[in-house]
Amino acid sequence: MSKNVRFRAPQNPQYGKLPGDEDGEFIFIKSREVAIEQKQPQVIVVQPKEESKPQPRRIVRDEKEKEKEKVFTPQTKLSRYWGYGFIGFNSNSHSIKNDELTFEKLEGSGGVVGFGFEYQVDPKFTLTLNLFYDEKSGSFKIKPFSSLSDNFIIEFGPDVNMDAKLSYLTLNPMMKAKSGGFYFGAGLALGFVLDKKIKFTSGYIVRDINGNFIEGGTIEEENKIEDxxxxxxxxxxxxxxxxxxxxxIFIEARYDLGLTKVAKDSEWKVSSLQFLIGARYGF
Structure with a gap:
């Protein structure tokens, strides 16, 4: 209330107690004419429950003040509920442990798009709920390796690559603390798998058990990520x-730390650095 009055009217509300008020009210009228005659503000003291309160006389000091009075309208109630939409992108970091393969590069990117609702508990604290599409794709480079199969040796390399396409429908409740235009937030994210494909490409050479060359070429396979x-x-x-x-309009950066494995019986986790931009509307 104090902030709204101060910015929308030529007033600066003050708070405090004056001695001898006896539970009554002091009404101060700022008047150029009265100040000249009396050299001090006019004070009207109203004792409680004795008589009706006098209505202070509105004195317009000049034409500029009169114009302000014409255009002044009370501010509507501040919005406590907000709806918003946002888009952004991910810089993904994958962590994979595998005794048979050595990964030389574990990174990726992806997009984010969604909407959310926000409830303002007070001017410095809000609760939000987001629902969004979240892509956690990865591009992996693997060190050349060999495999023994049916008395044959298969050598993979020199370029061995895997491309994972992972995407989730994510439900994300958060709590935010605000300070001016800045805010800080933390929460939880629950992602339901939408897409789960992995593509393997590599050159290969097949040799017999004695190391003699049999054939070579390029292999390219695409499969679903199981479990x-x-x-x-x-x-x-x-x-x-x-x-x-x-x-x-808001801009936001967040770190999304993955807590669970991508697939059962694997040591594969993915986290992201996310950058978002969006717009909120109060209602």
């Missing part, structure tokens, strides 16, 4: 929002 699991993650981040017309 994928629902993903749990811990997102934490910060952002800034600013007003633009009837909307609030």
């Amino acid at each position: 994928t699991k629902t993903r749990f993650a811990l997102p934490i981040g910060a952002g800034y929002d600013f007003k633009l017309g009837g909307f609030k």
Whole structure:
């Protein structure tokens, strides 16, 4: 209330107690004419329950003040509920442990798009719920390796690559603390698998048990990732929002720490650094 009055009217509300008020009210009228005659503000003291309160006389000091009075309208109630949409991208980091393969590169990228709802508990604290499409794809480079099969030796290399396509429908509740336009948030993320493919490409040479060359070429295979699991993650981040017309535009960066394995019986986890931009609208 104090903030709204101060910015929308030529007033600066003050708070405190004056001695001898006896539970009554002190009404101060700021008047140029009265100040000249009396050299001090006019004070009207109303004793409680004795008489009706006098209505202070509105004195317009000049034409500029009169114009302000014409255009002044009370501010509507601040929005406590907000809806918003956002888009962004991921820089993914994969962690894979495999005794048979040595990974030389474990990285990836992906997109984010979704919407959410926000409830403002107070000016410095909000609760949000997001639902979004989240791509956690990866591009892996593997050190050349060989495999023994049916008395044959298969050598893979020199370029051995795997491309994983992982995407989730993610439900994400968060808590946010605000300070001015800046905010900080943390929460949980629950991702349901939508896409789960992996593509393997490599050159190869087949030799017999004595090392004699039999054939060579390039292999390219695409398969589904078996036994994928629902993903749990811990997102934490910060952002800034600013007003633009009837909307609030926000930019946000967060780190999405993967807590669970991508697939059963694997040592594969994925985390992301996410960058988001979006717009909120209060209702």
